[in-house]
Each structure stands twice: as C-alpha cells, then as structure tokens.
Amino acid sequence: MKHILMNKAKHEMNVNGYSYVAHFATIGNHIMVVKEIGESPATVYQAIYGYGVAANIEAMQKLISECPNKSKATKMAVRGLVRGNHMEELYKIKDYRNYKADIVFGYAQAGNEEMVATMVDNNPTLFEMAVQGYASAGNETALLDLVKGSRFYGEAISQAATAGHVGLVNQLLEAIGLSEDLSSVVDKENIRLLGFLNKALSGYCKGFHLDAVGNLLTKGANIQTALDALKVEGMPCLDAYIGLYVATPYEKSQDLLNQIKAELTLADASMSDSQVETMKKLQGEYSKSGTTFVSFLSELPSEGLISGQDHLNHV
Numbered sequence: 632m633k634h635i636l637m638n639k640a641k642h643e644m645n646v647n648g649y650s651y652v653a654h655f656a657t658i659g660n661h662i663m664v665v666k667e668i669g670e671s672p673a674t675v676y677q678a679i680y681g682y683g684v685a686a687n688i689e690a691m692q693k694l695i696s697e698c699p700n701k702s703k704a705t706k707m708a709v710r711g712l713v714r715g716n717h718m719e720e721l722y723k724i725k726d727y728r729n730y731k732a733d734i735v736f737g738y739a740q741a742g743n744e745e746m747v748a749t750m751v752d753n754n755p756t757l758f759e760m761a762v763q764g765y766a767s768a769g770n771e772t773a774l775l776d777l778v779k780g781s782r783f784y785g786e787a788i789s790q791a792a793t794a795g796h797v798g799l800v801n802q803l804l805e806a807i808g809l810s811e812d813l814s815s816v817v818d819k820e821n822i823r824l825l826g827f828l829n830k831a832l833s834g835y836c837k838g839f840h841l842d843a844v845g846n847l848l849t850k851g852a853n854i855q856t857a858l859d860a861l862k863v864e865g866m867p868c869l870d871a872y873i874g875l876y877v878a879t880p881y882e883k884s885q886d887l888l889n890q891i892k893a894e895l896t897l898a899d900a901s902m903s904d905s906q907v908e909t910m911k912k913l914q915g916e917y918s919k920s921g922t923t924f925v926s927f928l929s930e931l932p933s934e935g936l937i938s939g940q941d942h943l944n945h946v
Contacts, residue, residue: 646794652668652681653684664681664690679698680707683714686717691711708724709734716741736764747773761777765787785830792832793835809850836856842923844857848880849880854886861875
C-alpha cells in the first residue's frame with residue numbers, strides 16, 4: 632500500500648498550482664517527466680505547463696505535438712508561459728489571443744495584478760479565471776480583495792484547497808461566515824455554508840491534501856463528497872479511499888468505512904477483514920505520528936501492508 636499511495640500522491644498532489652510532474656518539468660528533469668507520464672498519461676498536460684513556466688520550448692512543443700487534445704495542451708502551455716513571464720514565446724503561438732482566459736489565469740498566478748486588472752476591466756467574463764489563478768498560487772491579498780462581494784467564493788475555495796493553501800481556505804471560509812460546526816443545525820443558511828465546506832473538501836481530495844480533510848469532516852462536510860472527488864473515471868478507487876480513511880479522525884472513521892463499503896458494493900467489490908484491520912491500525916499510528924500524511928507514508932515499511940486496487944475482492 633505504501634508504494635501505491637505514494638504514487639497516487641505524486642501524480643495528484645498539487646502544491647501552489649504545481650503538480651509533481653510540472654515541478655520536474657520546470658527544473659528540466661526530463662527522465663522523471665517521461666517516467667511519470669508513462670505511469671499516468673494524463674499528467675502530460677501538467678508537464679507541458681511546467682515546461683512553459685521554464686520556457687523549455689523544445690520540450691513543450693514536442694509534448695504538444697504528441698498530445699491527442701491539442702487545444703487542452705495549448706491552454707496549459709499558455710498558462711505556463713504567462714506564469715513564467717515568457718511573453719515573447721507566448722506571442723509565437725498561433726491564435727494566442729484566443730486563449731485570453733488562460734492568459735489572465737497565468738498573470739494571476741504570476742501575481743501580475745496590473746495586467747489582471749486591465750484584462751478583467753476590458754472583459755469582465757475573465758473575472759472568474761483571475762480568481763482561480765490567484766487562489767491556485769495562494770496570492771492572499773489580491774484574491775481576498777478581488778473576490779470580496781462576488782459570487783465566486785466557491786471557485787476560490789476549490790482552487791485554493793486543490794493547491795493546498797490551508798490558511799487561505801480558512802480565511803475564505805471565515806469571510807463567508809462559516810461557524811465552527813455546521814453538523815448540529817440544519818437550516819437554509821447552514822446548507823448554504825455546507826456547500827462551501829464541501830467545495831473545500833472536494834478540492835483537498837483532488838489535490839491529495841488529505842491532512843486537511845479531517846477538520847472539515849468534523850465541521851460537518853459530507854463524506855460522500857470526499858469519496859466522489861477521489862474516484863477515477865467515475866469508479867471507486869480503493870487506494871485513495873484507504874488514504875482518506877487513514878487521515879480521517881477516529882470519530883468519523885466508522886461512518887467513512889460504512890460508505891466506502893457501500894461504494895465498493897455498488898462496484899461489485901469488497902474489502903477483506905484483514906484489510907480493514909490494517910487500515911484501522913494505520914489510522915491509529917498516523918493520528919499519533921504528528922507528521923504530514925505523505926511523510927507518514929514515506930516512513931512506513933513496505934512489508935505486510937495491504938495493496939489497494941490489486942487486492943479488491945470482486946463479488
């Protein structure tokens with residue numbers, strides 16, 4: 632399980648708007664980029680983004696030429712080039728003006744508030760992308776000023792959570808009036824706030840920041856939201872579910888386990904009793920470790936641990 636979860640964390644963890652693969656692309660580690668794309672082909676778009684940030688045009692163009700979705704590949708290239716402030720290279724892209732949303736996103740990630748303001752003033756439909764760019768890069772001051780009074784708090788929370796900006800997410804939740812615990816009272820206002828809480832939960836799961844999930848579940852966020860965010864192509868992913876369970880507070884663990892079992896049943900699969908016991912043991916060890924979830928995984932021995940998807944029991 633250690634290696635399975637570490638691989639999943641590598642492929643999906645997003646920090647400050649960069650994925651694991653994008654990081655390798657920015658520092659020019661082509662061997663690792665090729666290796667990671669081989670293990671998870673969808674990460675090619677993040678590699679293109681990373682090469683764009685670093686202005687490694689040859690490597691970027693090579694990957695774009697090999698991509699089945701040229702439009703998506705170009706979008707990621709534009710975002711990377713703008714975040715890296717490589718405007719001369721951007722202007723070489725055919726029809727780059729058609730990618731205004733991605734340009735403003737890149738400017739926001741780069742913290743170029745003047746260009747963001749100019750583009751949004753000229754085209755208000757770009758406002759949401761500016762919010763997302765600031766949130767993904769953790770630009771607290773610019774984001775909180777921009778989003779105040781708007782209807783885009785949900786997008787800001789989702790992007791900030793996906794990128795692992797826990798402090799920023801907390802500030803955004805406080806700004807919309809989130810109380811400490813929404814689970815005890817069900818009314819119209821709490822239902823509205825729970826929607827934002829679930830945005831944060833979904834973002835943390837998509838970015839594989841499982842350390843941050845427990846606090847949200849304690850406040851009343853929906854466990855099913857977390858499970859849905861961790862699915863792969865709409866199907867339950869036991870590897871990710873195991874990670875979520877290990878990182879979940881004890882008081883919420885039985886509810887989570889019940890819902891995991893229900894999800895697996897719908898997929899004609901199940902877990903063995905020994906797998907469940909191992910999960911519970913790891914959860915106890917993690918709760919006492921005082922480390923981040925990924926650090927905890929890296930310190931585990933490889934022997935004797937359950938191996939997620941390879942050991943589903945199909946019924």
